[in-house]
Amino acid sequence: MNGLEAFLLTVIAAATPLLLAAIGELVVERSGVLNLGVEGMMATGAIVAFAVALGTGSPLLGALAGAVAGAVVALPFVFLTQLLAANQVASGLALALFGLGLSGLIGEGFVGQPGVRLARLDIPGLSDLPLIGPVLFGHDVLVYLSFFMTAAVAWFLFRTRAGLVLRAVGMNHHAAHALGHPVRLVRTLAILFGGLMAGLAGAYLSVSYTPQWVEDMTAGRGWIALALVVFATWRPLRVLAGAYLFGAVWILGLHAQAAGYGLPPQFLSALPYLATIVALVLISRNRILTLMNTPAMIGQPFMPDR
Amino acid sequence: MRTTLKVTLAAVALAGTLGSAQAGEKLKVGFIYVGPIGDHGWSYQHDQGRLAIEKALGEKVTTSYLEKVPEGADAERALERLARSGHKLIFATSFGYMDSVIKVAKRYPDVKFEHATGYKRAKNVSTYSARFYEGRYIIGKIAGKISKKGMAGYIASFPIPEVVRGINSFMLGAQSVNPDFKIKIVWVNSWYDPGKEADAAKVLIAQGADILTQHTDSAAPMQVAEEKGIKAFGQASDMIKFGPHAQLTAVIDNWAPYYIQRTKDVLAGTWKSKDTWGGLAAGMVKMAPYTNMPEEVKKMAQETEEAIRSGKLHPFTGPIYDQDGKLRVKEGAVMSDKELLGMNWYVRGITDKLPK
Numbered sequence: 001m002n003g004l005e006a007f008l009l010t011v012i013a014a015a016t017p018l019l020l021a022a023i024g025e026l027v028v029e030r031s032g033v034l035n036l037g038v039e040g041m042m043a044t045g046a047i048v049a050f051a052v053a054l055g056t057g058s059p060l061l062g063a064l065a066g067a068v069a070g071a072v073v074a075l076p077f078v079f080l081t082q083l084l085a086a087n088q089v090a091s092g093l094a095l096a097l098f099g100l101g102l103s104g105l106i107g108e109g110f111v112g113q114p115g116v117r118l119a120r121l122d123i124p125g126l127s128d129l130p131l132i133g134p135v136l137f138g139h140d141v142l143v144y145l146s147f148f149m150t151a152a153v154a155w156f157l158f159r160t161r162a163g164l165v166l167r168a169v170g171m172n173h174h175a176a177h178a179l180g181h182p183v184r185l186v187r188t189l190a191i192l193f194g195g196l197m198a199g200l201a202g203a204y205l206s207v208s209y210t211p212q213w214v215e216d217m218t219a220g221r222g223w224i225a226l227a228l229v230v231f232a233t234w235r236p237l238r239v240l241a242g243a244y245l246f247g248a249v250w251i252l253g254l255h256a257q258a259a260g261y262g263l264p265p266q267f268l269s270a271l272p273y274l275a276t277i278v279a280l281v282l283i284s285r286n287r288i289l290t291l292m293n294t295p296a297m298i299g300q301p302f303m304p305d306r
Numbered sequence: 307m308r309t310t311l312k313v314t315l316a317a318v319a320l321a322g323t324l325g326s327a328q329a330g331e332k333l334k335v336g337f338i339y340v341g342p343i344g345d346h347g348w349s350y351q352h353d354q355g356r357l358a359i360e361k362a363l364g365e366k367v368t369t370s371y372l373e374k375v376p377e378g379a380d381a382e383r384a385l386e387r388l389a390r391s392g393h394k395l396i397f398a399t400s401f402g403y404m405d406s407v408i409k410v411a412k413r414y415p416d417v418k419f420e421h422a423t424g425y426k427r428a429k430n431v432s433t434y435s436a437r438f439y440e441g442r443y444i445i446g447k448i449a450g451k452i453s454k455k456g457m458a459g460y461i462a463s464f465p466i467p468e469v470v471r472g473i474n475s476f477m478l479g480a481q482s483v484n485p486d487f488k489i490k491i492v493w494v495n496s497w498y499d500p501g502k503e504a505d506a507a508k509v510l511i512a513q514g515a516d517i518l519t520q521h522t523d524s525a526a527p528m529q530v531a532e533e534k535g536i537k538a539f540g541q542a543s544d545m546i547k548f549g550p551h552a553q554l555t556a557v558i559d560n561w562a563p564y565y566i567q568r569t570k571d572v573l574a575g576t577w578k579s580k581d582t583w584g585g586l587a588a589g590m591v592k593m594a595p596y597t598n599m600p601e602e603v604k605k606m607a608q609e610t611e612e613a614i615r616s617g618k619l620h621p622f623t624g625p626i627y628d629q630d631g632k633l634r635v636k637e638g639a640v641m642s643d644k645e646l647l648g649m650n651w652y653v654r655g656i657t658d659k660l661p662k
Contacts, residue, residue, distance in 0.1 A: 221501070258506075
């Protein structure tokens with residue numbers, strides 16, 4: 001394996017969980033809901049995926065269960081913000097804490113056990129090509145799914161009627177309601193989708209990235225995904241670019257250290273955040289375009305008049 | 307974001323975890339941990355020590371713990387809470403609790419405090435730590451023998467003396483069998499981020515290291531080593547399950563003997579404030595079984611372990627030069643504990659610059 005290949009493979013591994021979680025949150029925020037609970041849903045997805053994979057021997061089943069678990073822990077958030085119109089920031093923070101705590105509780109018996117790794121898809125012939133083979137064809141299904149979902153979400157939001165409705169709900173819920181669109185149903189579905197994707201991101205951590213479970217293994221990735229969505233101005237392809245840029249600078253920093261260039265590691269650790277923010281701010285300079293993409297209703301509760 | 311999160315978490319923990327330690331005349335022993343006990347590393351090993359107390363002295367003692375207690379004002383509240391609820395012996399298991407321990411100890415003169423890895427003591431405050439560098443010298447020697455390329459990858463957490471001392475000890479051990487041994491160091495700026503540790507491991511392997519060691523807590527690097535077919539050393543606890551073909555041995559934190567002894571001292575009324583820095587001889591540092599290595603390397607490792615335990619060998623025996631070629635320890639001299647505790651330079655042979 002040569003250096004470039006190893007580099008690209010590690011970048012993909014580092015970017016995938018961010019991309020999965022961020023794409024889910026993008027849909028949530030496009031519908032006008034701010035769910036800060038990504039970290040908690042990820043943590044729950046991670047432990048459930050790990051436990052199911054270990055119990056059944058099937059990491060794929062584990063990943064599926066992790067996704068479902070992510071959506072299930074989002075249910076109280078749905079209840080609070082959609083039925084009771086509670087404050088979304090507070091409810092989201094509560095979800096983040098709840099998910100982390102819950103994962104610790106479920107995971108108590110799983111500390112120190114090696115997990116099962118998701119198999120890499122091997123396409124005979126193609127996977128053996130030099131460089132392109134392993135980089136394009138040697139991943140597990142979640143990596144491909146992250147790309148597929150990015151494309152699917154972009155298509156859904158901008159090319160389908162349902163996507164238009166979702167964006168309308170996020171832009172002006174009163175208008176959408178007046179037109180007869182079910183605002184709260186749309187938002188509920190969006191939140192559950194966000195939960196599924198965050199759960200998958202967590203599952204990726206515990207059945208592919210590092211097949212083990214330890215408490216707090218998400219290590220802040222949910223928060224990074226949240227920030228990515230905002231800096232990418234709620235556009236799927238920019239989220240993709242942001243996640244990969246973050247992953248690339250992150251891995252480059254480690255390479256620079258190992259090569260002994262003498263750069264301060266504290267600076268290198270901060271660099272991925274800095275680089276991603278700068279890059280995404282630069283490509284989002286057009287204020288009008290940014291405003292057009294900003295869901296105006298974000299964080300505002302909606303109660304239909306009775 | 308993360309700091310606020312942790313503070314809130316601690317508040318939740320404070321409200322929740324302090325469990326049911328209601329028992330008549332039993333001695334109440336309290337612990338505060340900086341991480342979750344589910345970290346399978348530092349805090350987990352301290353909790354194993356707590357469980358060992360319960361097992362050994364369960365009839366006379368009850369224990370309780372608070373986990374995820376951040377260093378700073380929250381630690382003071384946690385300690386205060388333990389002291390007020392009748393705990394007569396309290397272990398504070400992270401360096402950053404130091405000032406909080408001293409403050410709270412003043413207010414509760416009849417409560418005994420034990421602070422791990424610190425240096426401030428009082429009449430009712432003891433300090434204790436373990437000489438992990440002894441174990442790191444042994445794994446350095448093993449690495450020197452096993453590595454075909456003569457290059458190790460070292461995943462480090464933060465550039466504090468404890469970690470720098472470990473790197474130097476590892477390197478001195480490796481150089482004692484292979485004078486040209488090389489080391490590549492990656493600082494991940496975290497004690498605990500499995501994903502980042504795994505990334506660092508992959509990067510180090512890509513840059514030519516064929517043996518890995520770490521001063522971070524998760525078993526992720528061990529899993530990477532297993533997958534890539536290279537060798538690695540476990541950290542804090544035995545990680546053989548994560549690397550059945552990769553783990554050569556592990557430097558294990560073993561607090562149980564110390565915790566049991568100190569609890570017995572309180573029960574017997576003989577507890578006194580003191581500083582303990584124990585290593586292999588005290589049983590505070592333990593080596594996991596030597597595996598996946600040829601018989602002669604195993605023998606060398608065992609002999610080194612025995613020599614350190616019996617006091618015949620001190621890893622930091624001169625001559626030791628720093629990386630600029632300055633003589634730091636004279637021929638035949640042994641570095642003092644004070645110098646060891648404040649170590650902030652690399653030994654000769656490490657080409658990296660030490661981050662400040």
